[in-house]
Amino acid sequence: MKIIACYSNKGGVGKTATAVNLAHALAARGQRVLLCDLDPQGASGFYFRVKPSKKLKDARFFQDVARFTAAIRASDFDRLDILPANMSFRDFDVFLSRMKNRRSRLKQALASVGGDYDVIVLDCPPNISTLSENVFRAADAVLVPVIPTTLSERSFDQLLAFFRDHGLPRKKILALFSMAQGAKRLHGETMQRMRAAQGKRFLDVVLPFSTEIEKMGQHRAPVATFARSRALAEAYDRLAQEVLARL
């Protein structure tokens, strides 16, 4: 089982959209996927029409494996389940370490209800200061969408510095250009410059800017299920392929 933390220390970069569409694309490729909605401002649960469960706000939640597994909801798509909870990061640490531990009660409880997942996608909140470094440690990959602008470049450098300062392996970082507009000179130049500096950190796939992302809110569904133009859906599928290859 692999854990992909979808993270950005800067807001509005398409992080939740990436988590939602990546999870959907992975499931469509045959992976058994659990998407965890951890961002109180995010809306991955909303995009799958899954209502948040009130019970999950209970602090003692993670001490109770049965209630955790009971909180998981099937999406409308095969092989893709959602954990719609908003949980605290302290709980989240425990959650991750238990998911990684093959013998933990949590893993066994999940396996017993047919929920032994191939991939867990985390839609993480954007705040670096409260983000436990344990989350980065537990994740197999930290997927970071980057809009090719100067400001994003700065945020990305800050993230790299955070990893360096905390002794975290930077090779876990998988960055990808998001909301890229080929017609903008600035975007093109930024991408060129960042790839030159951090080539190994960046995935080949580039998510193009598209109004389809905004329409996800209307349709409340992953882009691939409604978009007329296939370009964005295909980009997410390539993203899924590339991420799987890197894991």
Place this chain on the structure above:
Amino acid sequence: MNTESGPLFIVAGDLRGLLADAAPGKRRLVAAGPGATVSFALCDTFDGEIALTGRLLLCCDGRLDLIGPDGCEASQPGMPPGFLPEMPGGAVTDALSGIVSPLRRVLELGSGQLLHQRFALLDDEEKTRARCDLTVLEPDSDRAVTLVRLEPLRGYRRDCDRLVSHLRGIVGAAPLGARATAARLFPDAAGYDPKPAVPFAPDESVFKATGDVIAAHLPVARANEPGILADLDSEFLHDYRVALRKIRSVLSLFWGVYTPKETEKLKARFAALMAETGRLRDLDVYLIERDHYLRMVPEGLRPGLDLLFDGFARDRAAAHRRLTRHLRSAGYGKEMDRLSRLFAKPGKHLAKGSEADRPVRDYARALIWARYRKVRKIAASIDATTPDERVHALRIQCKKLRYLMEFFAPLYGEKPMKRLIRSLKILQENLGAFNDSVVQQEALENVLSDRAGKQGAQQLEIARSLGALLTVLHQRQTAERARVMATFAAFDVPATRAGFRALFAAEGGR
């Protein structure tokens, strides 16, 4: 993952029309995706071995699907099956191997249209809360059934439960079992029951009960006629003979129901019907046992047996032609019709004997008790040196006891009777194996003496192989004979004795 295998239930009629836009609670039930229509065939053995286990075997789209109480249990590409040992390997073949007798041909019971449609249960935000999968089997519009399979989604178990009770509410009637489903779809092909239940009222007369048992078994014999004529498998003739033999044993075991003269006349008529079938059945048994016999002799002697069995196969074809002529003859048809009419209204046609008006429960109790005591008496006289004739006598008494118990089982409650029959069965298996080896030796010795006049190398080879086979059969006979006392002791335990006494001994019975 997000779909767990859900419960399957089957209801009469086409449920699709009733479901469209039905609204359980605040949810909406809508068709999901386009429906599909293909042709299907329902397959089973003549005696419904697959349906008896609660399953349906469907052949559609060049595929075999075994549908069980939890949905599709196994699937494999292929056409309507045939004999299990001849089916190509696959998940369905594997699953059927514990269900279908290798002697039974899996037949196409009938065919029709299969319509498939999925439905989704949506909440107020259009989120799918449960899915259900409808498969309508439709030989024609009057006899449709719908297979409903629910697909609960993780985290929405309650919605699924609500949907189930909603669907059951729409349908009203209780769900159908596999047998009832097959019988509804193809009533002509799927209604066969080799052991028809004949209910008695405890105080009804023996005369009525006897007539009912015979009247119930005549159609069983007749139902097997088409399968015998078409030579579908050996079990049609076997069941035909079992049904007639049951009638004959009723006539001989239930004494005093008819006048002695009447009884003798009836016995003779049923014996005459049976006599026509004996030769074909004997040859069937040899051929069924062919591989088994071959394995019993050393490899070098097998070609001789193969020659012999090839001869049996030729004889069988001739015997089948003769039986076909008999079953198709005007005389046979008339005789069967006459017997059916006779037992449809026995009071009108048959002369009552001395016991005819006794209440059946009282009569049955006395018969079974007397027979049971006879079994014990003979068994008690058997030791290692007793001649084989006594063992045969014991076997025959056990068989009669078993028939009586099975005929009258409805009078005594399923459970206690089943337990007693089960312990008797174990004794009978030992005695049966002993008898089979004796009968087979006699039959093969007859083959040998029939061939005594023939010359040639082939005859010598056959004779040598038969000699080896006879030796093995004799060893088997000796081994089974040696077990008889121990198996009887196992049958004659206090619990079983008490069981017989409780059910069948007269008040203050000995």
